[in-house]
Amino acid sequence: MVQYVSPALDLSFAALADATRRGVIEQLGRADASISSLAEKFQMTLTGMKKHVSVLEKAGLVTTQKVGRVRTCKLGQAGLKAEAEWIEAHRKLFEARFDALDKVILDMKQEEENGPASD
Amino acid sequence: MDQQVTNHSVAQDATSVERKGDRELVVTRTFNAAPRIVFKAWSDPELFRKWWVPKGASMTLLACDMDVRTGGKYRLQFGAGDQTMEFFGKYLDVVPGERIVWTNDESDEEGAVTTVTFEDQGGKTLLTFHELYPTKEALEEAMTGSAAGLPTQLDQLDELLSGMSA
Numbered sequence: 001m002v003q004y005v006s007p008a009l010d011l012s013f014a015a016l017a018d019a020t021r022r023g024v025i026e027q028l029g030r031a032d033a034s035i036s037s038l039a040e041k042f043q044m045t046l047t048g049m050k051k052h053v054s055v056l057e058k059a060g061l062v063t064t065q066k067v068g069r070v071r072t073c074k075l076g077q078a079g080l081k082a083e084a085e086w087i088e089a090h091r092k093l094f095e096a097r098f099d100a101l102d103k104v105i106l107d108m109k110q111e112e113e114n115g116p117a118s119d
Numbered sequence: 120m121d122q123q124v125t126n127h128s129v130a131q132d133a134t135s136v137e138r139k140g141d142r143e144l145v146v147t148r149t150f151n152a153a154p155r156i157v158f159k160a161w162s163d164p165e166l167f168r169k170w171w172v173p174k175g176a177s178m179t180l181l182a183c184d185m186d187v188r189t190g191g192k193y194r195l196q197f198g199a200g201d202q203t204m205e206f207f208g209k210y211l212d213v214v215p216g217e218r219i220v221w222t223n224d225e226s227d228e229e230g231a232v233t234t235v236t237f238e239d240q241g242g243k244t245l246l247t248f249h250e251l252y253p254t255k256e257a258l259e260e261a262m263t264g265s266a267a268g269l270p271t272q273l274d275q276l277d278e279l280l281s282g283m284s285a
Contacts, residue, residue, distance in 0.1 A: 017255060017256060087136050087137075087138060088136075090136050090144075090146075091134055091135070091136040091146075093173070094134050094136060094146050094148070094248070095134040095148075096173035097170055097171060097172075097173055098132075098134050098148045098150075098170075098246075099173075100169065100170035100173055100174065101150070101157075101160055101170040102132070102150065102151075103170070104160050104166055104169050104170050105150055105151070105152045105156055105157060105160055106152075108152070108156050108159065108160065108166070109152055109156060112156075
């Protein structure tokens with residue numbers, strides 16, 4: 001069973017708690033981009049964007065590669081996977097609940113159909 | 120960035136969990152009964168306690184007080200080992216057969232508001248469980264916080280579920 005509370009998961013939630021960084025993720029979901037083009041798109045300084053990208057990189061949400069003088073960013077898989085796992089854990093809990101609810105509902109319906117007449 | 124996980128392999132009544140935007144978590148499922156019946160299973164404490172805590176989970180529901188009407192209150196007490204946990208709040212809006220809206224007041228900070236709607240779909244019920252958090256940080260807190268309590272519970276759940284499908 002996967003450990004749901006891991007430092008990696010904390011990092012990825014913290015990284016995603018910022019609107020600019022979510023925007024960057026969204027942007028990189030469409031196409032890889034250089035830090036300078038991201039800075040331009042989000043109207044911030046190169047230094048500011050470098051900081052955001054660094055947070056995303058530490059969380060495993062983004063990977064970067066320097067070719068020549070340009071650092072290109074692309075989507076990483078680790079963080080997104082952790083969030084998907086958290087959602088999957090939630091789905092399992094609700095599914096177990098709702099499977100039990102299904103049985104309760106089935107009993108209620110049968111009781112209504114076959115049960116002693118109330119009047 | 121929305122993430123959605125739906126289990127398509129399990130029959131037709133799949134449970135879908137979706138994080139919507141910054142502050143919302145949405146769970147949906149269709150039940151093969153009229154909204155009137157599904158609503159009753161959510162609002163009658165004796166029926167509610169039969170399914171809210173899955174059998175085999177490490178937690179048990181010790182007390183379940185629910186006064187399901189607008190302005191009414193609820194209090195759920197869970198036991199896990201020698202620890203107990205309480206969840207409580209009040210019902211903001213209750214329309215029998217249609218919806219239940221309640222607050223989650225157990226934490227010191229402003230809690231989420233939960234809305235459950237029961238939608239008639241030709242004799243079946245589309246149930247939507249919707250949690251709206253006051254801030255995006257609160258949702259992220261809840262995600263990591265409740266995740267802390269989940270592993271053991273889910274271990275047992277996994278066993279339970281694999282036992283059921285066997």
